[in-house]
Amino acid sequence: MTSSAHLRGIVIAGALAALALALGFVTMAMNQTASKTPHTIIPLKDRHVAGQPATTTPTATTAKAKARPKAKPKPNPNFVAALQAGLPRSIAEALASHPVVVVELMSPSDAVATLADGEAKAGAALAGAGFVAVNVDKDGGDASKLTIALGDLPTTPASMIYARPSTLAITLPGFNDRTVVQQAVVTTLAAVKTGTVTPAQTTTTSASTSSTTTPSTGSD
Numbered sequence: 771m772t773s774s775a776h777l778r779g780i781v782i783a784g785a786l787a788a789l790a791l792a793l794g795f796v797t798m799a800m801n802q803t804a805s806k807t808p809h810t811i812i813p814l815k816d817r818h819v820a821g822q823p824a825t826t827t828p829t830a831t832t833a834k835a836k837a838r839p840k841a842k843p844k845p846n847p848n849f850v851a852a853l854q855a856g857l858p859r860s861i862a863e864a865l866a867s868h869p870v871v872v873v874e875l876m877s878p879s880d881a882v883a884t885l886a887d888g889e890a891k892a893g894a895a896l897a898g899a900g901f902v903a904v905n906v907d908k909d910g911g912d913a914s915k916l917t918i919a920l921g922d923l924p925t926t927p928a929s930m931i932y933a934r935p936s937t938l939a940i941t942l943p944g945f946n947d948r949t950v951v952q953q954a955v956v957t958t959l960a961a962v963k964t965g966t967v968t969p970a971q972t973t974t975t976s977a978s979t980s981s982t983t984t985p986s987t988g989s990d
Contacts, residue, residue, distance in 0.1 A: 848934050855936035856919035858912040860902050865934055868900030870958045872951060873916075873930040875923060877907050886927035886945045893951025897959070899931075931958050933967045 852862035864871040872894035876887040887903055894901040904912045906926050917923050920938070924930070929942040931954050939958045942950060961967040 851935035856915065857932075857936055858902075858904070858915040860904075860912055861916075861932065864900035864902050865932065865936070868898075869934050869962050870897075870939075870955050871900035871902060871932045872955060873902050873904060873932055875906055875913075875926045875928045875930070876903050877926050878905065879907055880926065882945055883927040886929070889946065889948045890929045890951050893929075893946075893948035894955060896948060896952045897955035899955040899959075929954070931955060933958050933962050937967050937969050939967050939969065 846866040849862050849866035852865045853859065857865075861871060861873055872890055874887050874890040875883075877883040891901050891903070902912075904916060906913045906923065913923070924941055924943050927945055929946050929951050930938055931940040931942070933939045939961065940954045942954060958967065
């Protein structure tokens with residue numbers, strides 16, 4: 771009995787040792803296989819949840835293909851008509867946005883003309899008209915273009931009231947205060963509304979009225 775039990779213990783111990791040895795070989799083989807296979811790191815942008823398609827960013831070429839060309843804005847017909855009549859671009863632009871425009875012939879070197887320019891601008895604003903100052907001291911530019919269109923310019927200072935499309939309705943020679951300019955604009959606006967604008971109506975002013983009296987410049 772004692773020999774049999776002792777022999778059985780030796781057999782079990784040998785079996786366990788063999789099993790341990792086999793497991794050791796298997797573990798070593800797995801480690802070698804894992805070391806030979808490189809670990810691949812997947813970039814974050816390429817990762818996506820299983821079952822969901824990866825999103826793609828539209829390319830610049832696709833965006834450009836969908837963009838529609840913008841239609842060019844049509845030119846203002848009043849602007850075009852004024853240019854075709856030979857008026858300077860500054861006056862044409864003013865007539866594009868206002869049915870009546872005050873054009874003041876001025877000279878920075880003339881104190882009276884400078885005062886007249888300020889009054890004409892104020893009168894135009896009071897009546898809701900456009901305003902353009904034309905410097906006659908400059909060679910070329912608006913003064914020359916206006917001379918070609920009219921044939922001759924009034925003596926500076928002078929206020930000229932233009933109506934659409936390019937009609938010189940009233941000319942106010944000399945110095946005119948804001949009230950006179952405002953009234954001339956109101957009269958021209960009324961004619962525009964009724965379609966009765968007539969060209970080049972020169973207004974003669976009286977020396978007894980404030981609108982035509984030359985303001986004092988501080989010297990006698």
